[in-house]
Amino acid sequence: MRTHAIVTALATLATTAAGLLAPxxxxxxxxxxxxxxxxxxxxxxxxxxxxxxxxxxPPTQSPALAAAAAAAAxxxxxxxxxxxxxxxxxxxxxFKDGVLTGGTDSVMIAAWHTNARERTFTVNIHIxxxxxxxxxxxxxxxITASCTGTCTATGFITSPGAAPGVEYExxxxxxxxxxxxxxxxxxxxFTATPVLPPDYVAEPGSGDAKTTMRCDDQLRGVRAGCIVKxxxxxxxxxxxxxxxxxxxxxxxxxxxxxxxxxxxxLHRITREATINGNRRAVCSRRVVxxxxxxxxxxxxxxxxxxxxxxxxxxxxxxxxxxVPRAEQNSQGGLLSSFYRTNRVLEDDPFWVKA
Numbered sequence: 451m452r453t454h455a456i457v458t459a460l461a462t463l464a465t466t467a468a469g470l471l472a473p474x475x476x477x478x479x480x481x482x483x484x485x486x487x488x489x490x491x492x493x494x495x496x497x498x499x500x501x502x503x504x505x506x507x508p509p510t511q512s513p514a515l516a517a518a519a520a521a522a523a524x525x526x527x528x529x530x531x532x533x534x535x536x537x538x539x540x541x542x543x544x545f546k547d548g549v550l551t552g553g554t555d556s557v558m559i560a561a562w563h564t565n566a567r568e569r570t571f572t573v574n575i576h577i578x579x580x581x582x583x584x585x586x587x588x589x590x591x592x593i594t595a596s597c598t599g600t601c602t603a604t605g606f607i608t609s610p611g612a613a614p615g616v617e618y619e620x621x622x623x624x625x626x627x628x629x630x631x632x633x634x635x636x637x638x639x640f641t642a643t644p645v646l647p648p649d650y651v652a653e654p655g656s657g658d659a660k661t662t663m664r665c666d667d668q669l670r671g672v673r674a675g676c677i678v679k680x681x682x683x684x685x686x687x688x689x690x691x692x693x694x695x696x697x698x699x700x701x702x703x704x705x706x707x708x709x710x711x712x713x714x715x716l717h718r719i720t721r722e723a724t725i726n727g728n729r730r731a732v733c734s735r736r737v738v739x740x741x742x743x744x745x746x747x748x749x750x751x752x753x754x755x756x757x758x759x760x761x762x763x764x765x766x767x768x769x770x771x772x773v774p775r776a777e778q779n780s781q782g783g784l785l786s787s788f789y790r791t792n793r794v795l796e797d798d799p800f801w802v803k804a
């Protein structure tokens with residue numbers, strides 16, 4: 451189970467925390483667990499009534515919460531164009547007449563999923579109560595989300611009663627009605643709202659997701675879809691031997707497009723006149739002459755359909771080679787399919803595996 455690491459982290463703290471996590475007698479103010487941070491918002495001394503304050507990703511965390519959050523992060527898969535994973539922490543304080551009477555700490559794993567040819571995306575939420583004490587034991591939380599512009603969010607997740615080790619999960623959905631020939635970016639916002647007795651006033655806590663989604667309807671012949679904006683895709687040219695050899699040689703001497711190198715990513719361009727100009731500047735007969743034998747074609751790198759193509763870069767960072775025409779024809783289809791599948795738009799960065 452992916453929360454095994456979280457449970458393990460909780461177990462190491464069980465001996466010292468067991469006595470502190472039990473709810474106190476009603477007539478006394480409960481002791482806070484060891485390392486519990488100061489209330490997110492200290493209640494005024496003369497305040498009357500009951501309320502809660504929820505803080506999303508608090509800067510100061512208890513040792514148990516910090517350990518559980520670190521363990522949860524190891525369960526997240528790698529970032530991709532259609533998936534991402536992030537972790538958050540949620541801290542809650544309960545007050546009675548200005549006195550702190552209870553609280554909860556939770557860790558959340560949010561797994562994002564999208565389809566590059568759909569306007570919808572989802573986030574699978576899994577939350578574990580790391581600790582709960584005092585009047586907060588048994589209290590439930592309502593998790594919702596919102597987004598901006600042409601994006602709308604639906605769904606909610608309700609927790610069982612708060613207690614150390616209790617887990618719950620659910621799915622929140624999003625739809626973006628991005629207009630034709632437009633693109634829209636959104637960073638959803640999560641909100642946790644305690645479900646409280648009638649005499650309590652809830653102060654929900656909200657926090658930005660760490661994932662920005664981009665939806666567009668700008669690819670010719672492809673219906674609108676959404677991707678994880680910060681994921682840089684990689685096109686694989688290793689199946690084209692001669693083309694791959696040329697690319698590897700240029701990348702090895704400091705050329706652009708090496709996977710993982712953000713500073714030297716390639717960037718797509720879509721203007722046909724510029725693409726054709728890049729190709730002529732490097733591979734025209736006046737530059738390279740005639741093929742040394744039939745069936746060969748000039749292949750340039752970086753690609754003509756990139757901002758780095760043509761003679762934009764110095765000769766040390768670019769190059770060309772004679773390759774089988776069949777490979778070059780395959781490369782064109784492969785690159786075109788890659789752009790569509792990954793929704794690579796004007797000036798989007800990408801890498802090349804060779």
